[in-house]
Amino acid sequence: MEQLFFFYFALIIAGSSGLVVALRNPIYSALSLLIMFFHVAGLYVTLHAEFLAAVQVIVYAGAILVLYLFVVMLLNLKQDDRYHRQWPVAAAVGATLIVEAVMLTLSRGQAAPVELSGQATAIEGLGNTEALGDVLYSTYLFPFEVASLILLVAMIGAIVLAKKDIGGEAPQSS
Amino acid sequence: MIPLSYYLTLSAVVFLTGLVGVLIRRNIIIILLSVELMLNATNINFVAFSQHFHNVVGQVFVFFALTVAAAEVAVGLAIIIALHRAKSTINVDEFQLLKW
Numbered sequence: 001m002e003q004l005f006f007f008y009f010a011l012i013i014a015g016s017s018g019l020v021v022a023l024r025n026p027i028y029s030a031l032s033l034l035i036m037f038f039h040v041a042g043l044y045v046t047l048h049a050e051f052l053a054a055v056q057v058i059v060y061a062g063a064i065l066v067l068y069l070f071v072v073m074l075l076n077l078k079q080d081d082r083y084h085r086q087w088p089v090a091a092a093v094g095a096t097l098i099v100e101a102v103m104l105t106l107s108r109g110q111a112a113p114v115e116l117s118g119q120a121t122a123i124e125g126l127g128n129t130e131a132l133g134d135v136l137y138s139t140y141l142f143p144f145e146v147a148s149l150i151l152l153v154a155m156i157g158a159i160v161l162a163k164k165d166i167g168g169e170a171p172q173s174s
Numbered sequence: 175m176i177p178l179s180y181y182l183t184l185s186a187v188v189f190l191t192g193l194v195g196v197l198i199r200r201n202i203i204i205i206l207l208s209v210e211l212m213l214n215a216t217n218i219n220f221v222a223f224s225q226h227f228h229n230v231v232g233q234v235f236v237f238f239a240l241t242v243a244a245a246e247v248a249v250g251l252a253i254i255i256a257l258h259r260a261k262s263t264i265n266v267d268e269f270q271l272l273k274w
Contacts, residue, residue, distance in 0.1 A: 006176045010184045017188045017211050021195035026203050033207055040214055047225045049233050052217075059240055064210070064247045071251045072203055075258050090197035094190050101186035105179045131230045132237070140234050147241040154245030161252035164259075 002046065009043045012036070026072045030065060037061045051129040181222035189215035202257070202264045206250050213243045 019032040037060045044053035195208030217236045224232025
């Protein structure tokens with residue numbers, strides 16, 4: 001059963017990520033990326049990361065992808081030839097690396113199971129969200145604050161970059 | 175129980191798909207979408223290892239990666255809008271101001 005779910009999610013994730021790269025229309029690419037995000041969220045649920053699955057759906061599928069679609073529709077693109085001139089080289093390199101990675105990871109066999117330490121089992125007892133919040137607000141409090149700073153910088157940067165004539169003469173409202 | 179190597183294989187496939195997408199596409203929006211693919215591949219890796227080692231810290235890292243991805247998308251799309259305003263195209267071959 002578990003294997004069935006994994007192979008379903010893996011198949012859809014690999015297929016839709018291929019479609020993201022291969023499709024001509026950027027809107028279709030963004031929509032297949034949406035399908036991929038939902039299936040990654042499903043994969044997180046099977047990995048007992050329920051909070052991250054919810055965050056994946058809310059942030060990636062809800063916010064980031066809507067932003068992409070908004071920009072694609074705002075720019076009103078013409079469809080031009082899609083591939084770069086160097087695509088045969090890139091395809092050869094990518095195919096070689098994919099075959100190599102798959103063969104390496106599958107030939108290594110299974111990783112040794114780890115024994116649970118005391119702290120890990122304590123975390124296992126709690127729910128996923130509770131455990132995550134426990135670690136996030138104690139050990140990783142400083143990175144958490146830095147993350148908020150990054151978001152602030154991104155917000156200001158996006159406004160500055162996308163605004164039309166910043167620093168020029170502001171339109172005088174009499 | 176799914177072996178860890180299956181997750182690593184899936185993540186490698188998705189990552190390399192994103193890498194090939196960055197290399198071969200000319201539309202800059204698709205290039206950003208491919209970067210998202212690569213970020214998701216690393217997130218799958220993090221969560222798989224977090225499950226394998228029974229340690230929740232991997233999921234914390236996914237949380238931070240998600241934050242950075244959101245910031246990257248906001249700034250990247252703003253740059254795309256500025257580029258489109260300057261040249262009215264988003265084909266990466268057209269942006270060769272620094273090339274001599």
